[in-house]
Amino acid sequence: MRLIVKDLTKKFDQKQVLTDINFTFEQGKIYGLLGRNGAGKTTFFNCLNKDILFDSGTFLLEDESQKEVTLSDIGYVLSTPNVPEFLTGREFLKFFLEINQKEIKDLKSIDEYFDFMHIEVEDRDKLLKDYSYGMKNKMQMLVNIIANPKILLLDEPLTSLDVVVAEEMKQMLKSIKKDHIIIFSTHIMELALSLCDEIVILNHGKLEEIDRNNISDKEMKDKIIGALTEEE
Amino acid sequence: MVSTFIEAFKIKNAYRTNTFIYSIKQFPILKKLLKDTLYSNKILKVLGTIVSVIMELMSIFLGKFLYVWLVIFSLLPLYSVSKIDLFLHFFLFLTLAGAFMNTYMFNPTKDKYYAMFTMRLDARMYTLSDFYYRMFTVFVGFIPLILFFGHLIHLPLWIAFVIPVFIVSVKMLANIYFLKKYEKYGIITDENHPAKGIWIFVGICLLFTYGLPYINIVLPWWLTLICMSLFILISIFGISYLHYFKYYREVYKRILTEGNMNMASYKTNTVDVQREQMMKQMDIHTDITSTKHGYAYFNDLFVKRHSKLLLRSAKKTALISLVIIIIVSLALWVNPPLAKMINRALLIALPYFVFVMYIINRGQVVSQAMFMNCDHSMLTYGFYREPKVILNLFRERLKSVIVINLLPALVIATGLVFLLYMSGGTTEWLEYPLLFFSIIAMSIFFSVHHLVMYYLLQPYNVHSELKSSTYTVVNAITYFACYYMLQIKMPIFIFGLMTIIFSILYCFISLILVYRFAPKTFKLRI
Structure with missing residues (x-):
């Protein structure tokens, strides 16, 4: 399975943010999306997720055949977790599972999902309002993963988690990557290098893959910094 | 202090001007036509400044006009007592009530946050210059209105000049009271969330304002004037307290960053208060359940x-x-x-x-x-x-x-x-x-x-x-x-x-x- 981005262009007023992007993402890999502040990483995600209109471009999903990417193909995990605070964790999952039961393959019980995400038994029936930041983040991630979208967009998801939760999440992402196309935006280079299979940088409105074959992390870092600071 | 005032005014003006331009951009059709470079457009800046000045003038005169007209003048005919006595009686008690509800100093606003914390203006200088300016506008705003409405009820001219001075002095005393409360007990005041005691005080003042005349009790004009003069006299001694108060920065740090008014961490304060209000509307019991699907x-x-x-x-x-x-x-x-x-x-x-x-x-x-x-x-x-x-x-x-x-x-x-x-x-x-x-x-x-x-x-x-x-x-x-x-x-x-x-x-x-x-x-x- 491949995600093909074709001729994507997005302008805000006169400012060209994404310039004629052509790129292919492949299943089974975690892509680390790096870029400077304001480079357009979130804009890129928002375009993919159809949150904003873009000037031109198509997103295609290629399996045996090609088709346009639809909302249900995408799971988008935001850096700040948003959960319906008037529900408990269990109620939120129940609702989600009930309305999506036809689409979900090998449906498990609610508690199995909680176990998978390391959410403690005593927290499961608490209102989401009273969940800690990390727990809300886990819930958000969980819902996005159960839906089993082909493409998973993660916008700085691990940055403000404690070390234990962040490690749990990393392992979890690695465990599910073989069935998904995962694009992971971050500012932390070490995280990108340790978690991601491919490094893609967004610079001057273009996506560019940095080849990491046969080079050390140190050389890779220099290469990335070099690429991000070079003039157009 | 003058330079602090000018700096603060510039900040406020920039804020208002940009708000003006931003709000123009919100109109459905204009939004598409206008670019972000608008914010540096000279003509619009001038226009924004004009709007800003008009808003300032409105805030000086319009509110006070409505206040004197609706809350005081238009109610005079409802009572069968001397108009002059009643006019002064109203002013006395309403001013006492208003001074605690509308302090200027303890109103947590964004421009205060920007000035003192973002732009790091000296807190005491900024507060005082802002406060004195506000008092000046109170005085200037009330003079023509009291002269005008006073003239209609044949109020002697010299009394018309006493009232604004009295209003300024009571406002000063109210602020001194709140500052003292902080200095002594560490309690901060947020005028948008008055304490229970203040509500009771205001209630009593209102009762005196409109209730007493109803049973034909109204302070004679000379007694009201004596009261007013006393307040003015006391406030003169208070000026030095206000001027040499040392903890303005601490007070504002707390007013502007605690509780609802947390301007440091939230984008828009009103939105946040609104959200908090909405959250309060939830009945958060997990024993409320549903059998539906x-x-x-x-x-x-x-x-x-x-x-x-x-x-x-x-x-x-x-x-x-x-x-x-x-x-x-x-x-x-x-x-x-x-x-x-x-x-x-x-x-x-x-x-x-x-x-x-x-x-x-x-x-x-x-x-x-x-x-x-x-x-x-x-x-x-x-x-x-x-x-x-x-x-x-x-x-x-x-x-x-x-x-x-x-x-x-x-x-x-x-x-x-x-x-x-x-x-x-x-x-x-x-x-x-x-x-x-x-x-x-x-x-x-x-x-x-x-x-x-x-x-x-x-x-x-x-x-x-x-x-x-x-x-x-x-x-x-x-x-x-x-x-x-x-x-x-x-x-x-x-x-x-x-x-x-x-x-x-x-x-x-x-x-x-x-x-x-x-x-x-x-x-x-x-």
Whole structure:
């Protein structure tokens, strides 16, 4: 399975943010999306997720055949977790599972999902309002993963988690990557290098893959910094 | 201090000017035409500055004009005591009350935060220059108004000059009181959330203002003047306290960053207060559960955990309506001439109830709660934005909103039919069912209208800021249209029939629009 981005262009007023992007993402890999502040990483995600209109471009999903990417193909995990605070964790999952039961393959019980995400038994029936930041983040991630979208967009998801939760999440992402196309935006280079299979940088409105074959992390870092600071 | 004042004024001016330009950009058509470079456009900056100055002048004069006119002058004829005595009596007590509610210093505003914390202006210098300027505007603002209104009641000229000085001095004393309270007990004051004691004090002042003259007790002008002079005298001694107070920065650090007013960490303060208010409307008990499934389950939990806003409020409205109807029926029963009057009114006053039904409909608040407490987070999930989910949930919500609003509507509709019959009835028997069903139609219309507008225009962004001017305009038009109905008198037969047909058509068309467009329009604004 491949995600093909074709001729994507997005302008805000006169400012060209994404310039004629052509790129292919492949299943089974975690892509680390790096870029400077304001480079357009979130804009890129928002375009993919159809949150904003873009000037031109198509997103295609290629399996045996090609088709346009639809909302249900995408799971988008935001850096700040948003959960319906008037529900408990269990109620939120129940609702989600009930309305999506036809689409979900090998449906498990609610508690199995909680176990998978390391959410403690005593927290499961608490209102989401009273969940800690990390727990809300886990819930958000969980819902996005159960839906089993082909493409998973993660916008700085691990940055403000404690070390234990962040490690749990990393392992979890690695465990599910073989069935998904995962694009992971971050500012932390070490995280990108340790978690991601491919490094893609967004610079001057273009996506560019940095080849990491046969080079050390140190050389890779220099290469990335070099690429991000070079003039157009 | 003068240079601090000028710096502060520049900050405030820049803030206002940019707000002005930003608000121009919010108009639907202009938004597309105008670019971000607008903020550096010289002509617009000048225009913004002019608007800013006009706003400043309005804040100096307009509010005070309304205050003196509505709260003081226009009420003078209601009492049969000396106008001059009463004029001064009003000023004395209202100023005492107002000084604690409207302190200037303890009003946590954004420009204060920007000036003292973002721009790091000296807190004492900034506070004092701002406060003195405010006091200057109080003085300058009140002088012409008191002269004008004083002239109308033949107030001696020199007294007209004493009043503004008195107002300034009481305001000063109130601020000194709050500063002392901090210095002694470490308690900070936020004028937007007055303490209980302040409310009681204000209540007593108001009682003295309007209550005493009612039983013909009013302070003679000379006594009021003595009181005023005393306040002025004491405040002169207070100036040095105000001037040499050492803890302005600490006080503001706390006022501007604690509790609701946390300007450091939130984007817009009003939005946040609003969100917090909405959160308070939740009944957060996990023992409230639901036996339903899927969409109905989700909606049911939302409705049950917001019963303060929804069911309980509808019950309250229904109960109040019932009480009013019972009282009116009793009045009809004991007073036959009244019955005739009410009968005549009922036969032509149906349009009036459009406004009533508009006021009691919870649709707008409910959609606000739906957003703030639910959709705000849910819309960030892709699955929630799928057409199937949007429309299924819309249907569930529409059902609940209609049913909940029908409760008071049924009471009112039945009550009105009953009152019409009791007060002498009508010769046209069709008017009974028309009256009943037009009230029901109005209720359903407003329920549908608010929810449809919410789904078609979804006006908020992820920070819960209202981003759609169209939504604001639609709400304003709805309000004015309903308000306009108060002026209309029309027989039940015609108006009732029109209402029912209009409501059915409106619901039909708007539901088609929702099914057609909501999957596209119902998303977070970016």
